[in-house]
Amino acid sequence: MTAAYPAEKDHPAVPMGAVYAGHPPLSRIAFPSGHEGWLVTRYDDVRTVLADPRFSRNLLYPGAPCLIEPGDFATGERSILNLDPPDHTRLRRLSAQAFTVRRIAALRPRIQEIADDLVDTLVAHGPPADLVEEFAFPLPTAVMCELLGVPFAARERFRRWSRVIVTPMQHAPADVERARRDGAHDMAELVAAKRAAPAGDFLSALVHARDEDGDRLTEAELIDLATQLLLAGHETTVSLISTGIFLLCRYPEQLAALRADPALTSGAVEEIMRYDSPAEVSLLRVALEDVELAGCVVGRGDAVLAHTGAANRDENVFPDAAAFDIRRKNAPQLGFGHGIHFCLGAALARLEGEIAVRTLVDRLPGLDLAVSPESVVWRPPLSVCGPEEVPVTWVA
Template sequence: MTAVYPAEKDHPAVPMGEIYAGYPPVSRIVFPSGHEGWLVTRYDDVRTVFSDPRFSRDLLYPGAPCLIEPGDFSTGEHSILNMDPPDHTRLRRLSAQAFTVRRIAAFRPRIQEIADELLEAVVAHGPPADLVEEFAFPLPTAVMCELLGVPFAGRERFRRWSRVIVTPMQHAPADVEQARRDGAEDMAALVAEKRARPADDFLSALVHARDEDGDRLTEPELIDLATQLLLAGHETTVSLIGCGVVLLCRHPEQLAALRADPALTPGAVEEIMRFDGPVDSSLLRVALADVTLSGVLVRRGEAVLAHVGAANRDENAFPSAAEFDIRRKDAPQLGFGHGIHFCLGAALARLEGEIALRALVDRLPGLDLAVPPETITWRPPLSVRGPEEVPVTWSA
């Protein structure tokens, strides 16, 4: 039997991973686009789909399957997300030059400074406050804009088109396409600026990156990559912080443990990513050969959706997977992906998440939701997952 994806019983407040963890390991489904494919829900199978070269992200050929019309979440033929080796290998190697451990670590004081400045304003205003609007959104937005060298004056325009791109189910296809065009135009202008007047930022490093053979990123590749970095680098972190605050407030014993022991902060970020992170499903892939997953034959040319949220709830990989536990050990969650498409900015996202959570629990004693959790509005399925707002209160 072929099921509809997302399932009709899905509710935005409930992580799809919680629902699909109860599905068979491999299920036949039909996507909103009308294309059929396979939904993969078990941890080991999802890792296989992410890392096995028999599953391809090159879905730009005529008639290729897609999740939603008019296409997938990626930006086009020049996107690193749509490439297999060897093209992916070249772009990944060049892109990695901007994401060195040293470069990211050097930005820690500035991230902390931004977080502190934002919370000063929150505390001065007093409770209640919407932590998405006043903290979770402006923090990673400011960080990514500074890292890429986006002029401050352009940030509000960037916010408008980025929100549309990452929530395509909430907008008409024409509006999504217009947002993509606006984003590409803004990034093209920024790339031209960095080429003419390079600065000490990530985008300048990408513009001028070359490998030992003299290869550079092409103009379309740079524009696509800059757009992806801005989108993935801030929207997912907004949701990581927002989801994290909701989870911690709904589990006060976990919040108390985190407040008492700063050493638990990195583990808290990992557990938030596992339990209810920004990435519920993954990008669609297609089988290049017949592959067997959990005893089910996936034939060449068939579409596969590896469900990250369900894999992160797999009891075989995470004992007591239905429990939120920031002390969980040896839990390699898949929220940042796996294999060659592992998130380029994972280290930066982890750093921002740790600084944000630590700042929140240290500066806002008695932090709690200001509304019943069931009244919080969540983005719909097939968007970057996260709450639209997180009203909170604290002991002023």
Template sequence: MPFAGRARFRQWSRVIVTPMQHAPADVEQARRDSIEDMAALVAAKRSHPTEDFLSVLVHARDEDGDRLTEPELIDLATQLLLAGHETTVSLIASGVVLLCRYPEQLAALRADPALTPGAVEEIMRFDGPVDSSLLRVALEDVELSGVLVRRGEAVLAHVGAANRDENVFPDAAAFDIRRKDAPQLGFGHGIHFCLGAALARLEGEIALRALVDRLPGLDLAVPPETIAWRPPLSVRGPEEVPVTWAA
């Protein structure tokens, strides 16, 4: 997405990922805006391809047209952009809140850059941007943990609860960036594992490292309990994170 279009993109992307906070007409307008912007970007990549993922998708669609229709290409590209942007924004924002709530962890991270990858993993585990799965609908009766799920019924797996499982994460209620061997499920699992996980981890590490190194005395400018969070069933994260730091 061209950097110059960031304000418009940010406007419609926030509406799409938090539909319950907006009027249906506004959500529909945001979707129309997203289609318009992505169609223009696809056309630009088709005319002047570059070494990026979208250019590859456009080439694949044009060379083998029965695999993706043009609307499917636009929708796929939009979903990838939303999934890669909104989740990482929330990861960084949630990470700042957590580190400021646990100043001893922030001090440890400031003192030892080698803790940065582990900090990202612990943020994902403790309060990551994806805390529930998509709905799954049973194709037949199935028993899960002693509960009968009947054919046609929907099930929602709560990733946030799984990431606090004491059988997997000792002292799971503690936020600890030094935690080892913590197989958090924030990026999904199996065939649904996030294809952008490596990029998200890298972005998170770079952002946290820059904030810690460049902003001495980093702290929340408001009490943590006053920070507004997005509603359930949307990308989890703070609406905004006011901070202060030393001159």
């Protein structure tokens, strides 16, 4: 009755979504933690799990199921990712101020400037280059540092603990816990600095919200929220950019079409998110009551894992779903999630993705992988997915 969690994806021959092409819509599985639960793979059912208030993210009670290990929270217990309404609603309303339409639109020139500077350096040094290290990491990191008011000079220290936190399957539990402590410590120091010398950045605004109206944001919530915004704001976008370029190089006819028609850029980003998004499984949830799903009953207290990667390959929603097609129309992918935990920074990630892909395609003629696709190393499941390195070349 219990199936083991699927093995690491063999990319690109056997994409994760393809593993579930014939998989039952609802099945029992064992998590790496040893707990058991339900795996949900069909598009409509995944949307239900992500949006239905009968499925809770509050897993702080004794004996709560967990995916990897007890207390495997993305940042801390008061993280916005681990809360239900009304606490989630309160934190979401505050954090959404960083990602308003006006604020994101105003960032476009600066994002383009950063992208151009990074490509200037690539061109000056010449091929080959690791796209992750030289472009995909520094671009969103610089953007989030400027948005939040995090010193860019401290990016390597932040990178060390953030990469461990978002790839827990690659590290010993003690190392993951240490990374969480380091992250909380660094953010607490940064909050103290903003309190002493506020600026015009978003973190200063959060500190103001905490200090001027203490019941809106506790100190623990402030530190967790700042940590989560930094994590989600750059780690997933690094993956979006690097995976996108890998896929475009892997499918040169798609790259040629994109190079010839800039109007395809936004659709290309959506297809990248559908075909191989940074987060292929959702955060674990627990049923608050008996819920009928996919013709079965998920019992009260049962853990549920919604597989957005499989949902994005559902042939009932995405015809010819196994094909990577940047011209795909009407493709409401779930790479950014759904419901109240829908990615806060989705608009920013889309903008960064479009600028990054467009700039690389336009300015690096003959862009291609410098190694065989099979040799690219990928992060394991149950983490922020994406390639560790993407060696690329181009016509100098």
